[in-house]
Amino acid sequence: MKLLVIGGGGREHALAWRLAQSARVQRVYIAPGNGGTDGGERLENVALTSIDELLSFARNQGIAYTIVGPEAPLALGVVDAFRDRGLKIFGATQAAARIESSKDFAKAFMARHHIPTAPYQTFDDAAKAKAYLTTQGAPIVVKADGLAAGKGVVVAATVAEACAAVDRMLDANAGSRVVIEACLQGEETSFIVMCDGKTILPLATSQDHKRLRDGDQGPNTGGMGAYSPAPLVTPALHNRIMREIINPTIHGMAREGIPYTGFLYAGLMIGAGPDATRRIDVLEFNCRLGDPETQPIMMRIKSDLADVFELAVNGRLDEATIDWDRRVALGVVMVAENYPAAPRTGDIITQLPADRDDCVIFHAGTRRDNGVLKTTGGRVLCVTALGDSVKRAQATAYAAVQQTHFDGQHYRGDIGWRALPASEAQT
């Protein structure tokens, strides 16, 4: 069968790479893809952008089903458009995507369904927002209401900084709103599940590193690296997350007439203390897989992923299981000069080691220009390795990073540090 993956980042490369290993898959088209998905054995980039172009392509090529990577096409209604025309697609509908595309919708939904999250208020008036900030004090968190490609959140250390964020976000466009919420303490983790509207299938746990520099310092980014599993999420915590967060969310959406299909990503803050009593709060929901969390997650899938999606798009996810590699997978993201502020583009990738069974280089911001691999900015590559421990996965990933080169490259040297103590204790 032929499949279509929408998107062009590292997440989509990892999805397409794993799907292409299925014996039943002849070809995976990626729209628009990147330099890593261009011309592989069974991978092919297609330059399609609009929903109409994607629809015609899927119909004309006899695509068995489509998988949507990023949030933007989901929020635009690509899933609704495909289904209206009888085409199979895995992703959240436009209504369900509001769980990510509107912070205000997500917060009000959580309040309605008693899903734990930081206390908040929403404002469209800067003076009222600032008055509220003054009564609350700092630290405090200011979030733009709409999709902001990971740039709409400011964790402000002072009220002045929070006020400046309000001015910027409310000035940006008319009718805009901000959510102001309490600043939570603890350790963050990602928790991602698949859903077909009825059945929930949790993926392996994962954790990413959002800050640009070692020791979790510097500005927030889309993600500088990730690993799976996340030792923080013990079996006891896993059960609580399903019971207290994921089940009420999926069932709450169904009760509101919005059956949830696709990936649901909960960004969680886990408070200190014993597993039975520590706080679990939702920082955000995403209606898609995480990037870079997907890269280590895909490395660990041993089952035929094309079969799992086929069951999911046919409402038969209850028949699916995923077999996970017991090893640790860890991905190091290499970014362009001046990321995230104004990343440089056009650098030539002069050294790139070959992929191996235990180490794969997923591309994100790359393209092939007459056979020359060049950076297109932002997150360029995610070097992802498997190992029997965090330390071994780190050693393999960083050895490959050393063999990779483009001018202006930057990466963190400590991906996985939070998981090291737990991993060492097991080996």
Ligand code: AMP
């Ligand atoms: P979001 O896009 O909502 O996940 O926010 C991006 C990042 O901001 C999160 O990964 C956290 O590091 C931080 N953040 C968001 N909300 C809060 C909060 N209420 N308390 C502390 N940190 C937060």
Ligand code: GLY
């Ligand atoms: N890695 C964070 C995200 O995908 O939103």
